[in-house]
Amino acid sequence: MKTATLLLLIPFCLPNGPLVGQGLAPDAWPTYAGDYSQRRYSTLRQIDQTNVRHLTLAWVRRLTAGPDAGEGSWFGPPPGPPAITGGVAEQPVTMPGATSGSPRLSGSILQVNGILYVSSPDNAWAVDALDGHVLWHYWWKSRGGIHIGNRGMAMYGDWLYFETPDDYLVSLDAKTGAERWHKEIADFTQQYFSTTAPVVVGNHVLAGTGDDLDAPGFLQSFDPQTGDLQWKFYTVPMNKGDPGLETWASLDAARHGGAQVWIPGSYDPATQLYIFGTGNPTPAYTAMLRAPRDEHTNLYTCSVVALNVDTGKLAWYYQTSPNDTHDWDATQAPVLFDGMFAGKPRKMVMQASRNGYVFVLDRTTGEHLLTAKYSDAANWAETVNAKGQPVRNAAKDNTVAGSLVSPDNGGATNWHPPSYDPRTGLLYVVLREVYAMYYLTDKDPRMLVGLGGSEQDVVGSLGTSIVAIDYQTGKLAWKYRLTGGSGTGLLTTAGGLLFANDGSGSLVAFALRGRRSPVPLWHSQIGSIENAPETYRVGGRQYVLVTAEGALYAFYLQ
């Protein structure tokens, strides 16, 4: 089936389509994680363990952000099309990486019908997947907001959607890059900033946002044609009588409680549930004002949440860090897969969380199945309670005298997408085992707003690794130590390969060998890698695509 036909069918077929098991469209990469399950496992197998040593550069395209990107020069980037300008700011802010220079390409890239759709803060491009030719470039005049990254675009038919740091959802015509509309999706005065990739499910554009002050989190659903709001789910109680209010010290605390939705969720067509993670409570580094007692777990912060995609109504939730005091948000990808668990077939969701623990849940009911610590270093909790939740050790909170805690603020893992290989039943995760001294900077909890009140000094690391987690036991099948200090996400393929950023500037293809440690077969040193590798097939050829230092790198077999 041609990709175009398949994509057109997505909005209409999903409620009944068994797409999670098979992946959405093996040739294309039509949504944030390639498919709705967030497994980042491709069934493509043209590139495999026997031939990956011959993988070679197909093309490289350096992109330039901002209004003048198309002009180029004889010593600069090749000329591209002039930027199509959008945005509401009368005096747009100047922001290197957004208004000029090299963009931070840390998001997913869509590939539909041979065209790549690439985004970075305030910028979007359409690029020919065969040779990197830029078809159009759209630039958004920004009024500000935190320009930390952009996780990618969503697509519905010929229409694209992406978010801007100053809190707009922008829809473009994929053929021309012309703007169709823009809608303000969060209140800029409350210091929201929007980085996440929207996800299209049926006739819904699902869009989260972020905030580093202490505004309430939410997920919204918009009409793909008009941009009209369909529903809005707050991730904290906003009114008297709201469920979960009893888990907060006061309504005021709840309304400033955070729980931002800043990473895309997964979708289960069988149950029509959109399953996503929520961010930390605020103030992040003290529980005194929001959770003075044990029953104050601060719902639905640090939780995996399942909503009915048509109504936005809560189906279930599971909180991974009750009453969090370390910024252990649970926004990491909830990965959907089916398999046996304790002798029974189960439909499951698995999350390797920022707090160093991995959770397996029944994705239909939210029933907890398994908790395991996948970071040896994580030391902020001493026990796990009857619900499978790690119980915070108050001695490892931020203290005036300093507490030695792992993970550091970056977490055991973070936004970097994991990968699940259905043939091995293993979830592959980039694990950081870094320690920091956590110092409380003010004894008055009222002074601790948002992410304030904490000084965190990194004092050492056991290293960064790729780990393979067995979902049935939570145990590590293997742990492969990387020489570098960071990862940006993983990809597995039916060719028995795991593609990873080694943190030292190389994209590496590893041979997966079941429960034995992987073996690096191929690498290419391309510089500081910025996103998770992807794969797709165009013109009969399988490509591997990754970004580094503001450029796209496409590899294939020659």
Added chain:
Amino acid sequence: MHSRRRFRSLGTVIAAFAVTMCAPPSPAQAPPRAPDYPVRPPAPPEQVAHGQQVFRSNCSFCHGSDGRGGETGPNLVRAQLVLADQQGELITPIVQNGLPAQGMPKFTLSAADIVAIAAWLHSQPLSDRGTPSTLDILVGNAKAGEAYFNGAGHCAQCHAVTGDLAGIGARYEPKMIQNLIVSGGGGRSFGRRPAGAAGPKVPPTTVTVTLPSGQTTTGDLDHISAFVVALREPDGRYRSFARHDSVPKVVVTNPLQWHIDRLPRWRDADIHDLTAYLVTLK
């Protein structure tokens, strides 16, 4: 929240950051980046002072003398309405009409007084995110720290209070000493350093590369990946070697390995006691 450590661009934090972390700007430097969120033009100091005075007489009973919340009233400095307000236009009707449902009475204050209150509220810093602690971190017992240094901690195996650690209490502030106890220092700038304070000299990580021929090369590690190892020989010459599987043989020696191995085993109380001891070495 989002992963990258960064400083918030809230006015006061920027100022503190600029003062503590940056050298005086030179013309060659790029202009400071724009704040993430628009900054209100500062109100005249006398208006801010008047606003504070009016607030303390009328509002602090419920909202606290600093506006950050009291027994009954919420924190106003970062209240959603105050954040959205520019110059009192949203705050004024609340003050004049009250919020009966939430138990807030109305106040008969002049328009100028309310605008002054708004100016004072807007002058208050929102969050100290990214600001280092200035609190006294010393809680440990120096005697216990000394005993730990010479006994259970085995610190004396590598360090001497009359040698490398002599006078350390005069060289660094206590928090940095504490961070150094855990990190051991090193070239990776683990631990926050005050401007101008050089870290302790730590021997470099070294590497020995043994080729299949048996020829060995030893030097200071420059960088290493699964595919390349690079070093500086004692005479400063740079050498790099391709790595394939386990060829050539590579042995890395990190003088701080003890500190890394120690990370999972520290008790915070021992760290605090050691800090209390080392700060006495002046």
